[in-house]
Amino acid sequence: MTDQPMTGNLDLFEPLDQMMHPYRDQFPPESKLPAKGRPREAILEEVEALRSLEQSRWEEGFASGSVYHGDYEHIEFLNKVYAIQSQANQLHADIWPSAAKFESEIVAMTAHMLGAGQTDAPLGSEQGICGSVSSGGSESILLAMKTYRDWARDKKGISEPELVLPESAHAAFHKAGEYFNIKLNVTPLDDAFRADISAVEKAINDNTIAIIGSAVNFPYGTIDPLEEMSQLALKRGIGFHVDGCLGGFFLPWAEKLGRDVPKFDFRLPGVTSMSCDTHKYGYAAKGTSVVLYRGMALRRYQYFTTSDWPGGLYYSPTFSGSRPGGLSAACWAALVSMGEEGYLTATQKILDAAAIMQQGVEGIEGLRILGQPIGVFAFTSDELDIYQIMDQMSARRWALTGLQRPAALHVSPTLRQTGPGVAERFVEDLKESVAFVRANPNAEGGMAPIYGLAASIPDRSIVHEMLKQLMDVYYRL
Numbered sequence: 001m002t003d004q005p006m007t008g009n010l011d012l013f014e015p016l017d018q019m020m021h022p023y024r025d026q027f028p029p030e031s032k033l034p035a036k037g038r039p040r041e042a043i044l045e046e047v048e049a050l051r052s053l054e055q056s057r058w059e060e061g062f063a064s065g066s067v068y069h070g071d072y073e074h075i076e077f078l079n080k081v082y083a084i085q086s087q088a089n090q091l092h093a094d095i096w097p098s099a100a101k102f103e104s105e106i107v108a109m110t111a112h113m114l115g116a117g118q119t120d121a122p123l124g125s126e127q128g129i130c131g132s133v134s135s136g137g138s139e140s141i142l143l144a145m146k147t148y149r150d151w152a153r154d155k156k157g158i159s160e161p162e163l164v165l166p167e168s169a170h171a172a173f174h175k176a177g178e179y180f181n182i183k184l185n186v187t188p189l190d191d192a193f194r195a196d197i198s199a200v201e202k203a204i205n206d207n208t209i210a211i212i213g214s215a216v217n218f219p220y221g222t223i224d225p226l227e228e229m230s231q232l233a234l235k236r237g238i239g240f241h242v243d244g245c246l247g248g249f250f251l252p253w254a255e256k257l258g259r260d261v262p263k264f265d266f267r268l269p270g271v272t273s274m275s276c277d278t279h280k281y282g283y284a285a286k287g288t289s290v291v292l293y294r295g296m297a298l299r300r301y302q303y304f305t306t307s308d309w310p311g312g313l314y315y316s317p318t319f320s321g322s323r324p325g326g327l328s329a330a331c332w333a334a335l336v337s338m339g340e341e342g343y344l345t346a347t348q349k350i351l352d353a354a355a356i357m358q359q360g361v362e363g364i365e366g367l368r369i370l371g372q373p374i375g376v377f378a379f380t381s382d383e384l385d386i387y388q389i390m391d392q393m394s395a396r397r398w399a400l401t402g403l404q405r406p407a408a409l410h411v412s413p414t415l416r417q418t419g420p421g422v423a424e425r426f427v428e429d430l431k432e433s434v435a436f437v438r439a440n441p442n443a444e445g446g447m448a449p450i451y452g453l454a455a456s457i458p459d460r461s462i463v464h465e466m467l468k469q470l471m472d473v474y475y476r477l
C-alpha cells in the first residue's frame with residue numbers, strides 16, 4: 001500500500017496531537033513489551049498518577065456528558081461489584097449463570113421503564129418487549145439495524161435495504177449503513193429541530209426497512225414527532241426504531257416529575273425497537289446499553305448461530321463473543337441500587353441544573369438555544385464564531401461538543417453539574433468567553449480553525465480523510 005494522505009498537512013493536527021499525547025515526557029511510551037515485567041507497585045503508581053491528572057476536570061463538572069454520575073461512593077460501589085465478577089464471561093453461561101440473571105433482569109427493568117407493562121403483551125411472552133444487553137449505544141443501534149436488514153430480507157424479500165432517518169439521528173446509524181450495506185435516506189428537520197414528518201413520509205419507499213426517531217437526539221436534545229412516526233410505521237408495515245440512548249433513562253423520570261414529555265416509548269404501538277444506554281443516565285459504568293424489540297420473533301434476527309463449526313455448537317446474541325461479565329453485574333447493581341426513587345431524585349437535580357445553564361445561555365446577548373430541549377441542549381450565535389467561544393470555554397477547562405450545520409455547541413448536563421455552584425460557574429465562564437470573543441474576534445489557535453476548515457471544504461471526501469488522519473494521530477506513540 002503506497003497511498004499518501006490526501007491533506008498531508010500535519011501541522012493542522014499538532015494541537016490534537018498535544019491534546020491526545022500530553023504524557024510523552026513524563027511517562028515515556030512503551031514501544032515493545034518490556035523484557036522483564038515491571039513491578040506491580042510501579043505500574044499502579046503510574047496508573048494512579050494518570051488518574052489524578054485527569055480526574056478533577058470531570059469530577060468538578062467541567063465535562064458535558066462523559067461521566068453521568070461520578071459520586072465517589074457510587075463509583076466505589078460499582079468498582080467493588082465489578083471486581084467480584086471480574087472473571088465472569090457471558091459466553092460461558094454454564095460457568096456463570098449469574099450473567100444470565102443479571103442481563104435478563106437489566107433487560108426486564110429497562111423494558112418495564114419504557115412502557116413494556118403498558119402494551120397488550122406481557123413481558124416474557126412471545127409478543128412482549130424483550131431485548132439484549134450490549135456494550136454501548138452504538139452497538140445497540142448496530143444490532144437493531146442488522147436485525148431489520150435480516151428481517152426485511154426474510155419477510156419481505158428486500159435485497160437492497162434502505163433506512164429513513166432525520167439529520168439529527170446519531171452517527172451510529174451511518175456506521176450501520178456502512179457496515180451492513182443499508183442505503184440511508186437522510187431527511188431534514190423542521191424549525192424546532194425535530195424530524196420533518198412530511199419529509200420522512202416522502203422518503204419511505206418499497207425498500208424501506210425502518211424509520212428512525214430519537215428521544216432525545218444527541219445534537220439538540222429535542223424529541224422527534226414520534227406519535228406521528230409511529231402511525232406512519234404502522235401504516236407502511238415497516239420497523240420504527242426510537243433511539244433512547246441518551247434520553248431513555250432520563251425522560252421516564254422527567255415525565256413522572258411532571259415535565260411535558262410526549263409519549264416516546266413502547267406505549268406507541270408503531271415502535272418496534274429502542275436503544276437505551278445504561279452507561280449514560282442509567283449511571284452504570286461505561287460499557288453497557290440495552291437494545292429492545294417488540295416481540296421475540298424480531299429479536300431472533302439479531303442472534304448469531306452456527307451449527308457445523310468444529311469448535312462446537314456456537315451461538316452469540318450480540319457482536320462480541322466473550323464479554324465482560326463484571327460490567328453486566330455492575331450495571332445490574334447500578335439499576336437496583338438507584339431504584340425509581342434514586343432516578344427521580346437524580347433527574348430532578350439535573351433538570352434544575354439544566355434550567356440554570358439554559359436560562360444563563362438565553363440571558364447572554366448574542367447566544368440562542370436551538371429548539372425546545374428538556375435536559376440536553378445546544379446553542380449557537382448569529383454574531384460570533386461559536387467555535388472560538390468553545391475554545392475560550394476549553395481554556396476555562398470546559399469540555400463541550402462542537403456541532404455543525406448549524407455551527408453550535410452541545411451540552412449534556414449530568415449529576416456532575418448539580419454540585420454547588422457548578423451550573424452557575426458554567427454561566428459565568430460562558431459570559432467571560434463571549435465577552436472575550438467579542439473583543440478579540442480574530443484570536444488564533446485552538447479547535448476553531450479546524451472546524452472552520454472542515455466547514456469550508458466542499459469536497460467532503462477530504463474531510464473524511466482528515467478524520468482518518470486524526471485517528472492515526474490517536475495511535476501515535
Ligand SMILES: Cc1ncc(COP(=O)(O)O)c(C=O)c1O
Nearest residue numbers: 136137138170216217218245246
Ligand atoms: C442519541 C444517541 N444515540 C447513540 C449514541 C451512541 O452511544 P455510544 O457512544 O455509547 O456508542 C449516543 C451517544 O452520545 C447518543 O447520544
